[in-house]
Amino acid sequence: MASSNRTLLRWLLIPAVSLGLFLLLTLGAAWVTRFMDAPEPSGPAAPPPVLPPRVAVPSEPSRPEPPTAPLPRPAAPVREPPRAPPPREDWDAPDPRRVEAVEPVVEASSGRIDAEDIRLAVQAVTPLVQQCFQDAAQRNRGTQEVKLRFTVEGEGSEGKMNRGVLVSSTIPDPMVQACVLDSLLDARFPAPHLGGSATVLYPFRFTVPGDAGP
Numbered sequence: 001m002a003s004s005n006r007t008l009l010r011w012l013l014i015p016a017v018s019l020g021l022f023l024l025l026t027l028g029a030a031w032v033t034r035f036m037d038a039p040e041p042s043g044p045a046a047p048p049p050v051l052p053p054r055v056a057v058p059s060e061p062s063r064p065e066p067p068t069a070p071l072p073r074p075a076a077p078v079r080e081p082p083r084a085p086p087p088r089e090d091w092d093a094p095d096p097r098r099v100e101a102v103e104p105v106v107e108a109s110s111g112r113i114d115a116e117d118i119r120l121a122v123q124a125v126t127p128l129v130q131q132c133f134q135d136a137a138q139r140n141r142g143t144q145e146v147k148l149r150f151t152v153e154g155e156g157s158e159g160k161m162n163r164g165v166l167v168s169s170t171i172p173d174p175m176v177q178a179c180v181l182d183s184l185l186d187a188r189f190p191a192p193h194l195g196g197s198a199t200v201l202y203p204f205r206f207t208v209p210g211d212a213g214p
Helices: 002-037 116-124 128-133 172-184
Strands: 098-100 107-110 145-157 158-169 197-207
Touching: 098 128, 098 172, 107 116, 116 197, 128 172, 128 197, 145 172, 158 172
Parallel strands: none
Antiparallel strands: 098 197, 107 197, 145 158, 145 197
C-alpha cells in the first residue's frame, strides 16, 4: 500500500515540477528578450532648442496702385494731307519789272541829230511808259517789248515827236500800245541841226533789272 502511494506521488510531482520549470524558463526568456530589446540610455536628454523671440516687423502701408493708362484709341486712317493751293497772285504787290534803258536807232535823218540826246529825252518820260506797262503787268508775265517808230521834227529850238506808229508788241493790248505812244508826246527832243527831221526806231523793253533782254 505504501509502495502504491509513492508511485502515485511520483507521477503527480514529476509533471508539476516539469510544468513549473517550463513556466520559469518561459518567463526568464521573455524577460531577457525584453531587456535586450530595450534601447540603451544615451545620456541625459538634450533640452529643446530655444528660439529667439520673433520681432514684429511693421507691415508697409499698402501703396495705391497706379492708375491704369487708358487704352490707346484705334489709329485713324491715314489721309493724304490737303495740297497747298497754288500761290495767289498778289495784285497789289509792285511788279519788279522796269523799263529797260536801250539805245535808239536813227534810221534816217535830213538833219544831224545825236542818238544820245534822243535817249535822254525818252528817259525823261520813262515813268509814264512804266505806268503803261504796269497797268497790264499781271495779265502779261515775263519780259515784254513794245517797239515804236516815230519822227522827230524841229519846232524852233526844240524837236517834237510826230507820226508815231507801232512796229511790234508782245502785249496784245491796244490800250497799252496807245499809252506808250501818248507818253512820247510829252518828250522834249532836240531839234535836228540844220532843220529837217529824223526817223527813230525805239524798243521799249519791260524786264526785271539784271535779266538779259531778247
